[in-house]
Structure formats: structure tokens, C-alpha cells
Amino acid sequence: MPSTAIPTTNGEGNNNNVSHLVPVPIPEPAPNFDPSTLPDASSPSLILTHPTPAERARTWRLTHPMWGPALTEKDYLAREAYLTTVPLARNGGITHWILTVRDMPPDARPVLSSCESIRKKAISVRDGKVTEGVCHGIASVFTDPVYRGRGYASRMMSELGRVLKGWQAGEEGALFSVLYSDIGKQFYAKHGWAPFESSHVAIRPRKREEGVKEVAVPIGYHELAELACVDERLLRKDLASRRDGRTHVALLPELDAFLWHMMREDFMTKCIFGRTPTVRGAVAGKPGQRVWAIWMRGYYGGLKKMEGNTLHVLRVVVEDENRPNEELVDGLRSIIRIAQHEAAEWFAQEIHVWNPPPKVKFLIEKTGIEFEFVNRDKDSIASLMWYSEGPAEEVNWVANEKYAWC
Numbered sequence: 536m537p538s539t540a541i542p543t544t545n546g547e548g549n550n551n552n553v554s555h556l557v558p559v560p561i562p563e564p565a566p567n568f569d570p571s572t573l574p575d576a577s578s579p580s581l582i583l584t585h586p587t588p589a590e591r592a593r594t595w596r597l598t599h600p601m602w603g604p605a606l607t608e609k610d611y612l613a614r615e616a617y618l619t620t621v622p623l624a625r626n627g628g629i630t631h632w633i634l635t636v637r638d639m640p641p642d643a644r645p646v647l648s649s650c651e652s653i654r655k656k657a658i659s660v661r662d663g664k665v666t667e668g669v670c671h672g673i674a675s676v677f678t679d680p681v682y683r684g685r686g687y688a689s690r691m692m693s694e695l696g697r698v699l700k701g702w703q704a705g706e707e708g709a710l711f712s713v714l715y716s717d718i719g720k721q722f723y724a725k726h727g728w729a730p731f732e733s734s735h736v737a738i739r740p741r742k743r744e745e746g747v748k749e750v751a752v753p754i755g756y757h758e759l760a761e762l763a764c765v766d767e768r769l770l771r772k773d774l775a776s777r778r779d780g781r782t783h784v785a786l787l788p789e790l791d792a793f794l795w796h797m798m799r800e801d802f803m804t805k806c807i808f809g810r811t812p813t814v815r816g817a818v819a820g821k822p823g824q825r826v827w828a829i830w831m832r833g834y835y836g837g838l839k840k841m842e843g844n845t846l847h848v849l850r851v852v853v854e855d856e857n858r859p860n861e862e863l864v865d866g867l868r869s870i871i872r873i874a875q876h877e878a879a880e881w882f883a884q885e886i887h888v889w890n891p892p893p894k895v896k897f898l899i900e901k902t903g904i905e906f907e908f909v910n911r912d913k914d915s916i917a918s919l920m921w922y923s924e925g926p927a928e929e930v931n932w933v934a935n936e937k938y939a940w941c
């Protein structure tokens with residue numbers, strides 16, 4: 536157990552039972568194929584298609600040690616199934632993909648590589664002209680160790696990049712797709728996803744100091760809807776004002792984009808701690824002059840180790856950047872202190888704020904709170920495939936923050 540006491544704040548007691556969810560049957564092991572007898576990665580007999588439920592569950596069993604070590608295998612399988620039912624993913628918003636052999640029967644064919652995509656709302660703006668559209672977020676790219684190094688993930692990604700342009704996006708097609716590479720910048724760049732800024736501010740947790748009165752107040756679930764609406768309106772206004780001949784794009788910071796993270800967080804904290812958090816961020820200032828941050832806790836170490844447990848700031852918003860800096864700094868300092876306390880309470884090793892824009896970075900520096908600025912070169916490299924004219928590198932990805940991750 537962590538040394539810090541975890542607060543019971545939702546009145547649910549210490550019940551880490553998620554067994555009321557429909558259990559995912561543990562599938563039979565995958566059929567065994569000798570890789571040397573399988574088609575070459577360039578073979579026309581390979582196809583990009585969708586897995587059966589059993590093929591999907593077999594893949595989850597394989598990915599559990601890598602992406603679900605904070606959970607038991609049973610809970611990880613249940614989480615992955617649950618994550619097909621939450622905002623963004625539900626009603627077909629998530630699609631599972633596999634590369635396999637065209638003429639072999641489902642459930643008796645090799646899954647040569649796999650991944651998933653989630654449909655999200657996005658906009659692209661150039662000199663005030665707004666295009667509403669779809670962005671696909673790609674996640675969980677995985678090849679069974681026995682099939683690795685044979686070009687199967689490469690084949691899958693090169694097909695997927697093309698297919699996603701026309702996937703669930705109407706006649707106009709998707710605007711772009713994004714992914715977050717944990718294997719550096721080269722692999723996905725080779726297949727058309729250009730690396731974008733991938734930095735973060737890292738802050739250590741800290742218990743609340745006695746007697747310090749905060750100017751910020753915690754944000755709960757019920758406040759998210761209004762904040763997401765204001766955020767989207769401000770972001771749209773900002774993009775529309777950029778008339779510099781460049782294309783500016785953003786994934787919309789809409790309520791569902793936050794709920795996806797929070798329901799994932801709820802599932803994990805329920806399994807790990809037996810309860811769910813109530814503090815989802817913090818806000819300071821009067822309406823119209825507010826500063827806020829929304830966050831979620833992500834776990835890879837679980838209770839076994841703190842490493843890999845992070846309180847991720849999903850989004851920071853400064854409603855009016857023209858307010859006096861001292862006021863904004865006071866608000867942000869208080870917000871960060873609440874985040875530090877939450878991180879300490881919930882067994883997180885660090886707080887991460889992804890790609891803070893210059894004004895937010897300036898304000899963080901002025902708070903006097905100790906932080907480290909990290910430029911990532913291997914993990915979570917934000918990467919974008921652009922589906923319109925011109926190279927992806929010329930596109931300006933605005934609000935490239937953690938809320939866009941999946």
C-alpha cells in the first residue's frame with residue numbers, strides 16, 4: 536500500500552470490485568503458426584481488417600504485461616472492453632484493426648499486427664476559413680513477439696494511414712490522424728506521421744501545507760461541461776484570428792474528450808484503490824477571468840511502484856491572457872499546489888503538463904514552484920498524418936496537449 540492515505544471521497548467505501556461488468560471470456564490461445572511459413576509483409580494475400588471478439592481478447596492478453604501492469608489480467612481485459620463503451624469510443628467510435636491473411640477463416644488465422652483508432656472531432660483553420668471534420672487517434676500498435684521484425688506493423692500502418700482518410704468521415708474524408716509513438720520519431724515518420732512538439736513540464740507531488748489558503752478551488756465532474764464549452768469557444772476564436780497563411784489544426788477539447796480520460800481513470804482507480812477521485816482539476820478567478828487545469832491520473836506502476844504513475848494535466852486554459860500577470864500567476868500557483876496534493880494523495884510520481892504554450896510556460900516559471908522542462912525523444916511523440924494538400928510539417932497543431940492523447 537502507498538504510505539499516503541488515499542481519501543475516501545465518493546462515499547463508495549473501499550470496494551475495488553468491478554466484477555459487475557460483463558466479464559471478458561479468457562480466449563483459447565492463438566493458433567500456432569510457424570512465422571517462416573507465413574506470407575511476406577509485401578504479399579497481396581495480407582489484408583487490413585477487424586478482429587473477432589476472441590482475436591481482440593487474445594491481443595489484449597498479449598498487451599497486458601506492457602500496457603496494463605497496474606491491473607490484473609482479468610481487470611485489464613475488462614478495462615479494454617469497458618473502453619469500447621465510453622464517450623468517444625461508444626457507438627462505433629473505436630475501431631479495432633488487424634493485419635492478417637485474407638483467405639484464412641476468422642479465429643483460425645494469425646493476427647500479424649494490431650491497433651485501434653478512435654474517431655474524434657477536429658477543426659482546421661486557414662486565414663479564417665474553418666473546416667470542421669474528423670481526426671482519428673491511433674493507439675495500441677502491437678505485433679505479437681513471434682511475428683516481430685518481419686515488416687507486418689509497417690505494412691499495417693501504411694495501409695491504415697490511407698484507409699483512415701476515408702473512415703467514418705463522410706465524403707470530405709478525415710482532416711488528419713494522430714498517434715503518440717513510444718518508439719521514437721523514425722518508425723511512424725517513415726509511414727507518414729510527422730513528429731510534432733513533444734515536451735512537458737514535470738512537477739513533483741507535495742502534501743498540502745497547513746495554513747495555506749488557496750485562491751483556486753477544485754473542479755468536479757459536474758463542472759467539466761461548462762468549462763469544456765468555454766474552452767472550445769475560446770480555441771475556435773483563437774484559431775479564427777490566425778491569418779498568417781498557415782493551416783492551424785486542433786482536436787476539439789469537447790466534454791467527451793475529457794470524459795474518455797476520466798472514465799478510464801475511474802476504472803483504474805477503482806481497481807487499484809477501491810474508489811474514484813473527485814478532484815478532476817482546479818480553477819481560480821471570476822468567470823471571464825479564470826485560469827483552470829483539468830487532469831487525470833494514469834497508472835502503470837499501480838500500488839507496486841510509483842514509477843509510471845502520473846497525474847497528467849489534460850488541458851490548461853487562461854480565459855483572458857490580458858489580466859495582470861500577478862493575478863494569473865497567483866491563480867496558477869494555487870492550481871498547481873492542488874495538483875501536487877492530489878498527486879501525493881493518489882500515489883503519482885510526477886505531474887506532467889504537455890506542451891504548455893509560451894504564456895502558460897511563462898506563468899509556471901513565475902509561480903516559483905520547482906519544475907523540470909523535458910523534451911521527449913522516445914516516448915509519447917505526438918505525430919500527425921495530414922490528409923490535405925501540403926506537408927504535415929507545415930501544419931500548426933494548436934493545443935497539442937494531453938487531452939488529445941489516446
Ligand SMILES: CC(C)(COP(=O)(O)OP(=O)(O)OC[C@H]1O[C@@H](n2cnc3c(N)ncnc32)[C@H](O)[C@@H]1OP(=O)(O)O)[C@@H](O)C(=O)NCCC(=O)NCCS
Pocket residue numbers: 601648675676677678679682683684685686687688689690715716717718719722
Ligand atoms: C513496435 C512494433 C509494433 C513493431 O512491430 P513489427 O511488426 O516488428 O514492425 P516492423 O517489422 O514492421 O518494423 C520494425 C521496425 O520497428 C522498429 N522498432 C521496433 N521496436 C522499436 C523500439 N522499441 N524503438 C524503436 N524502433 C523500434 C525497428 O527498429 C524496425 O525499424 P526499421 O523499419 O527501420 O527496420 C513491435 O515491436 C511491438 O509490438 N512492440 C511492443 C509494443 C510497442 O512498443 N508498440 C508501439 C507503441 S507506439
